[in-house]
Amino acid sequence: MSAPLADRIRPRSLDEIVGQHHLLDPGKPLVRIIESGQIPNMVFYGPSGIGKTTLASIIAARTSRKLVRMNGTTASTADIRNVVNQLDTLEAPNGVLLYLDEIQYFNKKQQQTLLEFIENGSITLIASTTENPYFYVYGAILSRSTVFEFKPVQKEDVREAVKRAFGILEQEQHRGIKAEPAALDVIASACGGDVRKAMNAVELCALSGEERDGVCHVSEQLARDLTQRSAMKYDRVGDEHYDILSAFQKSMRGSDPDAALHYLARLLEAGDLPSACRRLMVCACEDVGLAYPQIIPIVKAAVDTALQVGLPEARIPLADAVVLVCCSPKSNSAYCAIDAAIADLRAGKSGPIPRQLQNKHYDGEDNPRKGQFYQYAHNFPHHWVRQQYLPDILKDTVYYRWGENKTEQAFRKYWAEIKKEE
Known part of the structure; x- marks a missing residue:
């Protein structure tokens, strides 16, 4: 069974990698690091299918260290011990370059197992993850690594990879493959920046294209039929x-x-x-x-x-x-007000509820000033009377500030006229 097209045409040099110009254009820091041959611990962060594994393989080929690949979804602590056991042996005399894909699936204990050997340089770690490493990678490993963020590949770059892929399939299958320019655009757009997904679409198009005069014709409609919804990238917990x-x-x-x-x-x-x-x-x-x-x-x-x-x-x-x-007009005045009130509460600013607001109708013998003294607002003009509602520690604190919109300014004007009468 042949490997998928994406694996068969995987780039073998930095020049062949599409996209990631912010990392891999000539003179960029990551390029200079790779060219130096002194590879530090690194974490590659970004969506799938954009070259993280490919770049790790290219880096490994430039070092004298033994490359070990592991995947966080399947590797166990025993697999980590097997890597450690290879250190300082004829099998890995110069140490190990460990490429750990999907490191977010390693638990804290598994990541800690690597820590000692990363720290002393026996293992050079290149980890990749599709999730935010600052949430999923153990802090001690992050502190010893440099994080490089990979971006979805732009349509123009994907289009060149799609064109190249059709050319390689022509050579492999010993037949002509003619893809409409619009079909190349559709595949490049529909993959959502995922080159691997684009390569899969190319392979499907080559398998299902219409044969005419010994040439496989790939139409725009065929490309649309095979790539519909494929640009969707969604993970309910990611x-x-x-x-x-x-x-x-x-x-x-x-x-x-x-x-x-x-x-x-x-x-x-x-x-x-x-x-x-x-x-x-x-x-x-x-x-x-x-x-x-x-x-x-x-x-x-x-x-x-x-x-x-x-x-x-x-x-x-x-x-x-x-x-x-x-x-609609916008106002976050109430949102800001409740957050300010919660902040005061969490800072310990609360205090006893004023006596006139308590749900009591009697006083103990030790209270020299008996009575609740609550004033019922509806018994006063405009249904308002001045009295203290906040605890003493927060007296005169202002949380709510009028928004500048028409509705709140109308309320402000209404209450300004009433409260100044008192």
Whole structure:
């Protein structure tokens, strides 16, 4: 059984790697490190299919150390011990270059097992992860490593790799393969920056293209049929999940309905209706808030409708609500106020509740000033009377500050006129 195309045409030099210009263009620090031959401990962080493993293999070929590959999803502590047992033997006289893929699946104890040998230089570690290493990699290993972030490969770079892949398949299969320029664009766009995914699409296109006069023709429509939805990158518990949710809310907060609808579409295409609904309701309260307080029940009604009808129809009420949030005036005054109140509470600023607010109607014999002294606001003009509500330690503290929007300024004017009468 032949290896996948992505493995058969894996680059063997830095020049053949597509993308990652911020790391691998001539003169970049990582290139100079590799060319020096003195390889430090490194962590490669980024999505799958963008060259992390390929670069590690190229680095290994430039060193005199034995290359050992391990994958965090399958390796055990026994596998780590086997690597350690090779040190200072004829099998690995110059030490080991350990490429550990998916290091986030190693638990803390497994990572600690490597620490001593990383520290004394017996093992040089190149680890890769698709998750944020600052959350998933043991701090002591991170402190002894340099993190390099890999980016999704740009469409233009992927297109060149796709074109090259069709050429290699022509040589392997001893036949012509003619891919329409638009088909190359579709594959390059649909892979979402994942070169491995693009190579898989190329191989499928070559297998299913229309044969005419001994030539395999790959049309734009065929490429679309084979790559539809393949650009979706989504992991409900990974970085991509939180990045999309973050972009979704920030786009609504930034009053950009086009961007917000794009991220809503990504959530719904991934089937993540609950996350879309939750973040939409949070944004209505946090970012629109008192500038348009009626939006809260409106968005809640849209979310209830979406959850009741389910996908795909749920997209309609949610789109209505998203556009409404984007186009509404914004205020985070209440959000800031509650956070300030919580901060004071966590700092120990609380104190006894004022006597007039307590749920008591009697006094002990030791109280020299008997009586609750609560003043019922509705018994006074405009249903308001001045009295102390905050504990003594927080007396005169201001948490809520009027927003500049029309609604809150109307409230401010109303209360300013009433309270100055007292």
